[in-house]
Amino acid sequence: MPQFFLNKRLIILLVSVIVLVALIGFSLRERDSITWPEQFVKDMVGFGQSLVSKPVNYVSGVVDNVQDLQNTYTENEKLKTRLDELVKLETKVRDLKQDNSELRGILEKKEDLRSYNxxxxxxxARNPDRWxxxxxxxxxxxxxIKSDMAVISSAGLIGKVKSVNEFSSTIELISTNNTKNRISTVIQSKQDINGWIEGYDTDKKEILVKRIPxxxxVEKxxxxxxxxxxxxxxxxxxIGEVNEVKPDQYGLTQTAYVKPAADFYHLEHVMVVERELKGVKTDEESDKEGEEQ
Incomplete structure (x- = not known):
């Protein structure tokens, strides 16, 4: 006999490979049920996986719980700090309101520049061409409703009353390019800065506040x-907040580009502002009334 067939190890290896290939081919067939050796192996593997996965999942859950507790503790400390600040702020506001009320009582002043209904x-109605x-x-x-009354949404100022009919009114938005639509403003910074709304940048969709010294x-x-x-x-x-500041063409004043607080596109419900404290009539208005009389 050839020397190859006399080597028992090679014969065993060859038979093992043949059996393994046969088993693989047999297991890959489409069958309605599996054999008991396959079932036995699957059961043993599944049992082993369950023995390993349960402790691992338990340890992982404990670690996650510890991390959640740490995060909760940190957030709790932050919330306590903010709560203490809020209590101090509420106390300060209450004191300021009381002082303000007492001072107004002394001065017998019931209205101010902020009072309105x-x-x-x-x-x-809204014209698509003049949206x-x-x-x-x-x-x-x-x-x-009267002309020139301010009009606001829940977010902020949107414009003013341009014309009034008996049962309806036309509102001119501050997003118009009408430079005559001027509104006196204050930029709240370390020092209050006065300016005037004079126009709207349609490309940037920002309000132009001009005549700033x-x-x-002006801080962004x-x-x-x-x-x-x-x-x-x-x-x-x-009105909004400052997004950019540029000097004018002569370098004498500045122009602030203000991002509006209100959305001029989606408007369904608005509020017309009726100022309680009546303004002083200008010379032009007094002369006009005299001519009418």
Whole structure:
């Protein structure tokens, strides 16, 4: 016999390979049921996996719980700190309100630049060609609406009343390019800075606040509100925040590009602001009334 067949180890290896290939081919066939050796092996492997996975999952869950406790403790400490600050702030606000009330009582002053009432209105018409300029609401003269009243949304100032009919009013948005639509503003910084809304940048979709003195430093992110000095709008109506500041072409004043707080595109419900403290009439208004009389 050849020397190859006399080597028992090679014969055993060859037979093992043949059996293994046969078993693999047999196991790969599509069958409705599996043999008892396969079932036995699967059961043993599944049992072993369960023995290993349960302790591992338990340890992993314990580690996660410890981490959650640590995170909860850290957040709790932060919340306690903020709660203490909130209590101090509420106490300070309460004291300031009391002082303000007492001082107003001494001065017998019941109104200020911030006092106003609101008249709720619903947008009933909007011209697609002038979407960023005008809209119509369902409130008019019978509801106490007058020209030049400020109009706000829940987020902030959106414009003013341009014209009034008996049962409806036309609102001119501050996103219009009408440079005559001027509104006195205050930029809240370390030092309050006055300016005027004069136009709107349609490309950047930002309000232009002009006539800012060149020696005033306007910080990005500063809040912009109405000043109440224009004689029509009350003080404190939110306009937006400063996104960029540029000097004018002559370098004498600055222009602030303000990101509006209100969304001029989606407007359904608005509020017309009726100022309690009446402004002083200008010379032009007095002369006009004299001519009418």
């Amino acid at each position: 609101t008249i709720q209105g619903t947008v009933i 960023q300029e005008l809209l119509t609401i369902d409130k008019g003269e019978v509801n106490g 060149n020696d005033m430093k 992110g500063s809040k912009v509100i109405t000043s109440g000095l224009g004689g029509v709008f009350p003080k404190g109506l939110v």
